Amino acid sequence: MKLHIRHVTHYKFDTPVKRLIQSHRLTPADHEGQKVLEWSVSCEGAIRGSSFLSGAGDYTETVCVQGPAEDIEIVVEGTVETQDCAGVLRGHREKVLPSAYLRPTQQTQPDAAIRSLAETAVEGLDVSAGLDRAHALAAAVNDAIAYVSGETEPATTAAEALAGGKGVCQDHTHVLMSAARWVDMPARYVTGYLYSDANGQAHGESHAWAELYVDGLGWVGFDAANRCCPNDLYVRLGSGLDAQDAAPIRGLIEGQATEDLTAKVVVTDVAQQQ
Template sequence: MRLSVRHVTRYSFTTPVARLIQSQRLTPSRCANQQIMEWDVRMEGAVRGAAFRDGTGDWTETVTVNGPLEHFEIIVEGEVETQDYAGVLTEHREKVPPSAYLTATDQTRPSQGLRDLAAEALADMADATVLECAHKLSAAVSDNVEYVPGETDHMTPASEVVEGGKGVCQDQTHVLIALAQVSGIPARYVTGYLFSASGDHMAEASHAWAELHVPDLGWVGFDASNRCCPDDRYIRLGSGFDAQDAAPIRGVVAGGSGETLDVHVKVRDADDPAAAQTQQ
């Protein structure tokens, strides 16, 4: 599938900031699952610094903007040719060992509730493969954490999400990572884009899913929000231990106050003439 993306991020500051410094991971991953046909990241007034492929295989770029600055806009546009590998991340080169992703963070730290849910999900799986267990854990998240926006915030840990039983894709991903890790399966957080022709798929400005490491297969994606493994509707940007670590944009500002963030994302089928006519 050939997918077209337009992703606009606008920052507004109540009082001007003296300087803005960001670390950006806004370029899709380099792997067999997807091939970048066109990709452009535009920022007026920005000075681009170091750019490199980090140990996780993600392309990272530093950006500095000198003020006084009241507004800052990042426009990402491009097209990506995607392939369906049934969720298996293929030909993605990275140096970080899978065992590193058995490490929990504040967002994925295990609680008794998470341990109980993992044990319940795998109760009859003593002879199952790691892949079968991974599917079972993902299904447990889908069954126990309903997709409901507005019930959590960006700092809500997986332990509270599983108690409340509601959340968004970020929360469901954190819960799945926690369940996998307490079950001895390395797991990590992935950010990217999801194309939905019908609008039925659960997706926010930046969609999220988990990757679990399976022997002989490597990293396999699981989207508990949509009860599936990522296919050719997905574009992978990057990964990390949790949502904060995997964020496409991280930064600091000097001076100023009162930041407002506005994000708009449009993903369409680039080969669909009707969709092209409605693209804004």
């Protein structure tokens, strides 16, 4: 299918900032499951710096906004043709070894509860049955954490989310990654867009899911929040060791200011608009 995405991010500062520098990972890469037909990233008044394809296969660009600036708006818009590859990431150019994604981060450090969840989920499954083990881990996370907005914060750790039993896609993804790494399966955090969730409801935010490395298949996506593997309803942006590492926008400001961030995502099926 062809999906059109419009993603607007707005930063407002209580005091004008002297300068703002950001790193953008806002352009999806082509692979077997998606082909970018058109895409643009705009930020009024920004000076575009270097751009490159990272070792993980993500397009990255640096931008700078010279102040004084009270607010900035980043508009992402484009169309991507997608197809269902059963979650398997094929044809994606990258150089980072899967083993690099075995190390935990502060947000994905497993505690006793996560270790127990992981060991119980894969109990009785042979190590060679990598895909079965990955599905079992994703199902266990979905069973353990109810999808409820407003119960967690961006800084919530995997251990805290599991203990609370409620969370959003970031929390499901962190817990799944933490559990997978504990049983020696490389796992990474993926950011992107979702046309509709498991209930067929339009998704008005950016989305996140995990990719687990399965011997013989490579990287396979698992959306534990929706209890499925990514299909043609998904557009993949980039990846990292956790939500912070994979963030589509990261930046620094010069000056003392508090920011107010709002974001809106609209994903539409091009065929339904014609």
